[in-house]
Amino acid sequence: MASIPGLRGLILAATAAVITSAGAVFVLIQPADETRKITGTVDAAPGLAWSVTAATDGHPQAEFRNPVGGTEFDVGGAGFVDAGDTLVTVTGTSNGGMALQDPTMVGIDATTGAVRWRTPAADLGGCGRVPVGGRLVCFAAPATGKGALVGYDVDSGEVTRTPTDWLVFALATTADRVYVAEGDVESDDVRVHAGTLDRPEANWSQAFPMGTSWEDVSADTLDVAHGQGLLTLGAHAAGFDLGTGTSTWTTDLAGCASTEATSAALVIRTAADCSGNGITGTDILDRTGRVLAASDATATHSLSLDQPADDTIPVLLGDGARDRHTGTVVWTNPDLVATNGTAIAVLGDVALLRDDFAHNMTGLDMRTGRRLWRIDTQRSGTADAWDGHVVVLSDATGLWAIDPRTGATIWDIPFLAVHDKPEAITGGGQLAARTNGRYVYASIHTMIGLRPLDHR
Incomplete structure (x- = not known):
């Protein structure tokens, strides 16, 4: 019998959590139809377009999490997947332990901050960074029953499940393809498949005689974003052709x-x-x-x-x-x-x-x-977003933009100027540059949309 990846073995024998979302209402703090100048900032700084909290009336202590890290364990930071008009994030309650309580996938309108949909999202091992065919693709390793690939429609939240007997330990996506790594890494019995959510092996399947201990399987085991496939397991790495799956090289x-x-x-x-x-x-x-x-x-x-x-x-x-x-x-x-x-x-x-x-x-x-x-x-701070003109950095106190060719600071937005409660917007979140000087920043408790003041 295959061993279970990392912490997953501590939970798979337990009963799956029951998700209750009835009556949950998000709090949209900033009105969606106007852009507010942030007090003390220069005119070049974007204003606050919208602000929404993770807390709901059913889960007042809920926090945002990046879906890429999954929901099976509470190991990811605040964040979202940018799916164009929709920002897909996870909310759940942290109890200070390994589990994320009541995890829910949420679709937020990128323009207004309005919540479009909410869907239960328990037992997800991870999700792709790029939506495929209008769906965020994840893999599930439920506490009971079989595993599955799970797709969340980015417009409606509708769920599509593809059951599988595979022991999936990594998933990556491009705009038109799903890549799945599965098998028993402790027996060097590993395969990578390329296809779609409905047919994950439709394009090709390739065996890789390499492995490691389950505890050493990392979040970046499978990479498909840089022109070739890269599979890294412990002390071994292999490159493969994204189009055919052909293994092109291996190294220790x-x-x-x-x-x-x-x-x-x-x-x-x-x-x-x-x-x-x-x-x-x-x-x-x-x-x-x-x-x-x-x-x-x-x-x-x-x-x-x-x-x-x-x-x-x-x-x-x-x-x-x-x-x-x-x-x-x-x-x-x-x-x-x-x-x-x-x-x-x-x-x-x-x-x-x-x-x-x-x-x-x-x-x-x-x-x-x-x-x-x-x-x-x-x-x-950390360089988080670049729109081709300015690079925006973040630290525990706020966001600031500099011109990478001159080093000049273009604008500075302290978090306390956006919200006067220190815990409302914090560092360590995710920032994404969108079009026309617009940005989205997600911290643990609050997500905000920024856009130029001339939008008003």
């Missing part, structure tokens, strides 16, 4: 190595000392598994946004940048290896760097490596 991740995918069909492999002494080197694998370039710099880069303008923009590696096709050095800059690595985002043809020890931020030209600007700042 010695020691405490890790992988991260980037465009186009490249994998950055970072080697680390398992004793905790830090990074020992980094290399880049191409779509055939060949080492394209390598660096022995004891620093690597963690990009919260990796959005190069095109494949002529080199890829960061150690203290420099390498050509994405040949691996040759394009330029080097010591700013990249201050302390433990400084790049936090690649935005078009600019890299954004932050050095928390020196308390500064820097912009580098990605084509030449030339420093464009440097500013001293005590503020240390």
Whole structure:
């Protein structure tokens, strides 16, 4: 009998939770038909278009969760899946333990903040980041009965279930395809399928003789967003063709190595000392598994946004940048290896760097490596959204936008200027840039929509 992934084994023998949503009413704080200027902000800052809380009259302590993390365990942060006109999120009540109580999938109108629908969403192991055919696709591992792929219509919340005998442990999606990884990882008996919600193996099925312990199956086990498929299980990684499923390469991740995918069909492999002494080197694998370039710099880069303008923009590696096709050095800059690595985002043809020890931020030209600007700042936030003009960062106190080419602050929105209760809007949420200067930010208790003041 197959073992059960991670914490899942503690719950699968229990009775499935009963979800009750009758009479639940969300609180829309900000009227949907006007945009309010946020007190103390500059005119360039977007105003508050709408604000909605996770709490309902039936669940006053409810919180927002990102559906991608599933509902089987309370392990995900606040967030949503952007499905165009609808933002799909999960609400539930945290009791301080492993379980999310009364999880419910919710569709919120992206323009007005109005709640379009609510649907029970118990026992979901995870969901795709991209809707497929107008449906958010998830996989279920219920406490009783068989597993299933579950689709939530983004317009109505209507549920479609495809029962399966597979032991699914990962799911990923593109705009037109569902990818499912299933099997017993502890027996190296794993398969990946590509297809649709109704026929998940319709396009192809491919076996991968690799595995790990269930406890080591991670949320990023399956990646299909960077030009090739990447399956990572413990000390093993494999690349595969997204169109055919053909396995193109495999590699062992010695020691405490890790992988991260980037465009186009490249994998950055970072080697680390398992004793905790830090990074020992980094290399880049191409779509055939060949080492394209390598660096022995004891620093690597963690990009919260990796959005190069095109494949002529080199890829960061150690203290420099390498050509994405040949691996040759394009330029080097010591700013990249201050302390433990400084790049936090690649935005078009600019890299954004932050050095928390020196308390500064820097912009580098990605084509030449030339420093464009440097500013001293005590503020240390995450680059969360880029609309092609400004990058918006967040921390525990609020959101602020800078011009990545000059470092100039364009606007700053403290959370306390939006809501006077400190617990209402907090850091650690999810921010998404939409069109025409509009943004959505979801924190644990409150989701807000921002749009330019000239919309009024």
